[in-house]
Amino acid sequence: MTALYLLDLVLVPAILLAACTAVGTRDRFAAVVSFIVYGLLLAIAWVRLGAVDVALAEAAIGAGLTGVLLLGALARMGRRADEAAAAGPPGRTLRLGAAALGAAVAAGIAAAVLALPEPAPQLSGAVAEALPALGLGNPVTGVLLAFRGYDTLLEAVVLLLALLGIWSLAPDPAWGGLPGLRHRARPEGVLAWLGRLLPPVGIVVGLYVFWVGADRPGGAFQAGTILAAVWILAVMSALVEPPAVRSLALRLALVAGPALFLAVGFAGLGLAGAFLGYPAAAGWAKPLILLVEAGLTLSIAATLALLVAGTPERAAG
Amino acid sequence: MADGLADGPWAELLVALPLAGMLLALPLGGRQAHRLALLVLAAGPVLALLLAAQLWQGGVVGVALGGFAAPLGIALRADGLSVLMLLTTAVVLCATGLAARAGFAPRPGQGETRAGLLFWPLLLALWGALNAVFLGNDLFNLYVALELLTLAAVPLVCIEGKPEAVAAALRYLLFALLGSVLYLLGAALLYGAHGTLDITLLAARLQPGPATWMAGALMTAGLLAKTALYPLHLWLPPAHAAAPAAASAVLSALVVKASFFILLRLWFDVMPALAGLGGATLLGGLGTAAILAGSLLALRQERLKLAIAYSTMAQLGYLFLMFPLAGGGTEAQPWSAGAWTGGVLHAVSHALAKAAMFLVAGLVLQAAGHDRIRALQGLGRAMPVAVFAFGLAGLSLMGLPPSGGFVAKWLLLTAALASGQWWWAVPMLAGGLLAAGYVFRLLNPALSAGEGQGWRPVRRRWQAIPLALALLSVALGLAPLLPYLLLGLGRSPAAEEGLG
Secondary structure (H helix, E strand, O other), X not given: OHHHHHHHHHHHHHHHHHHHHHHHOOOHHHHHHHHHHHHHHHHHHHHHOOOHHXXXXXXXXXXXXXXXXXXXXXXXXXHHHHHHHOXXXXXXXXXXXXXXXXXXXXXXXXXXXXXXXXXXXXXXXXXXXXXXXXXXXXXHXXXXXXXXXXXXXXXXXXXXXXXXXXXXXXXXXXOOOEEOOOOOOOOOOXXXXXXXXXXXXXXXXXXXXXHHOOOXXXXXXXXXXXXXXXXXXXXXXXXXXXXXXXXXXXXXXXXHHHXXXXXXXXXXXXXXXXXXXXXXXXXXXXXXXXXXXXXHHHHHHHHHHHHHHOOEEEOOO | OHHHXXXXXXXXXXXXXXXXXXXXXXXXXXXXXXXXXXXXXXXXXXXXXXHHXXXXXXXXXXXXXXXXXXXXXXXXXXXXXXXXXXXXXXXXXXXXXXXXXXXXXXXXXXXXXXXXXXXXXXXXXXXXXXXXXXXXXXXXXXXXXXXXXXXXXXXXHOOOOOHHHXXXXXXXXXXXXXXXXXXXXXXXXXXXXXXXXXXXXXXXXOOOOHHHHHHHHHHHHHHHHHHOOOOOOOOHHHHHHHOOHHHHHHHHHHHHHHHHHHHHHHHHHHOOOOOOHHHHHHHHHHHHHHHHHHHHHHHOOOEHXXXXXXXXHHHHHHHOOHHHHXXXXXXXXXXXXXXXXXXXXXXXXXXXHHHHHXXXXXXXXXXXXXXXXXXXXXXXXXXXXXXXXXXXXXHXXXXXXXXXXXXXXXXXXXXXXXXXXXXXXXXXXXXXXXXXXXXXXXXXXXXXXXXXXXXXXXXXXXXXXXHHHHHHHHHHHHOOHHHXXXXXXXXXXXXXXXXO
């Protein structure tokens, strides 16, 4: 017990330090690295708070995927960004004003958080009561796929829209082609070796995380991130080429999850009497939820991988 | 049959159908996406009318999604305000979809293009997001709907790939994300304090305290950034001016109204008792500043689209006069909830008029290849229908009878005088005069007998689209009773009694 408190004692200042470095440093590379460290430390903090699902998502998306995106952006910024930075930092008054406003908002939020009632009024009791009817063991999955499935459906579409937003920046002549720059790796190098070694393991872990999500921490978002990471590694080690943006198979993979979710939602109108509802008959809800999760895992993996790959830039070879 | 219609899942379909269309459009590809989108858009007014009938017959429509009642599940709720906004949205989007064929439908013999594919799923997603906002009864779900809206709207700004549009879109994205973060922080505080985010339950449970106050302030600030209220308007003129005209029409007419709609829900439905005089006066003051600054800036623009964008900034200001005026001097007014109704009618009539104006600007760009106001001599002869539509829409912006804008501003004005708060009447009247100034300034060269050098001809049926919108904006003023009665269904008591 004491050891855990000692861990907290180290963890909290470390998180603050990483956050301050990410914001305060002028070196962009250092800022990105600090941000990744911050995400990983935050994931540990979520574990300490008993929120393992959140920890998994924070590590995979907050630190991992966002980190890769930021590093990719950094690599592309190059010289032009330095020119922009040469315009100089904002004036002293502006900076002081921003600091004062930020401090005031932070103080207000801190006061509000400290004034929150204890114990916090919450819905975990209601969730636990309604969970067995769905055949699920993981309350987080129950909330995401059933009780607040509408939110999750919209979020899955939001993720797809982010990809469409990136695609909308593509140069017109390259439309329909392959995303991102061509990757090269020495065939006998470490990267190529890792690219061959890790994907089988990653795929098994990803599928396990998807499958176990019904009863324990895990689920479509975490599994999709792991599978996306596997694919990104294979692309970076030049073992596979990303699919062309015009590919029908790719587009079907992108929309499969949300489309399946919508279809099950429509079916719910007839079978359960409510849009996005699951039939009350025992044993129906869980298979449907797993079906939706399987579709979401595929679409999330494809979307995240293509978010990292970037805009279409090359004609399909 | 009548029963079947009254019980239909119209609210759910209004969100699900656009999203289904968006998902189908991607695999269907750029050659067919526009056909699918137009087909789905055409269903919009029908669904919205069915929902209106449902509301008319059975009162406020509530849907527990998945069969899970709030607070465990998420509820959709359609009252008169929702339905009026949904109807406006469906009409404006239909018109925009038809007009957008000029720029985004594939040309014969041409393969899939980037903009030709992406525009249509983005437009459908935008429509789904707007409907989700107008139907949402859960503060976190409204956050998700706002995210959907932002991520559909921002790429539409830069879909033509012009560098200045990309810069404007990025600035828009940063403001919108700042707004989202502030809103989300507030929602988290409300959940921590009350254990629910369902608007109806929250309104019943709400306790004043530091968490509630802070949440209200954060969410209001976030929503103001998304609504582009002065002084958080900096992103709006460049984004709305740089976007393709069809996108500008939707952005100016509807997207900024969505965050304003949530602000109305927050102040009038969630925390009407907590909204003090100070807060309402501050919002009214910022609205006044927006009216004056936006109108003056609109008067000074050299380009048509920028002038229309600054006019949006000014017209949004009127919406915020609702807050200090709501409930004042009710007994001395012909209609109850006069200021609130006036504000909502203003939102609707401005949506119709502004969409018409931007679509006309799109036709001008098509015909002339530029939108420099001074070089538009002879436009009236080249495309008389479009110029007439612009004039009609301008009538509504100025608030001249008979138009929706007149009824809206008249209701707001009456509320100001009846409640003895005459000082709010000053910006309204000044804003009307300034609007007359900038509308006349935009029309003047078009109506002058210039030579009209080399206009590319624009067919009458393209010009008819903005005309239909402008006529609707006027018609709102001829038959204001119908929307008024609709708005009374499920209206917050605070709309009549006032805030605080």
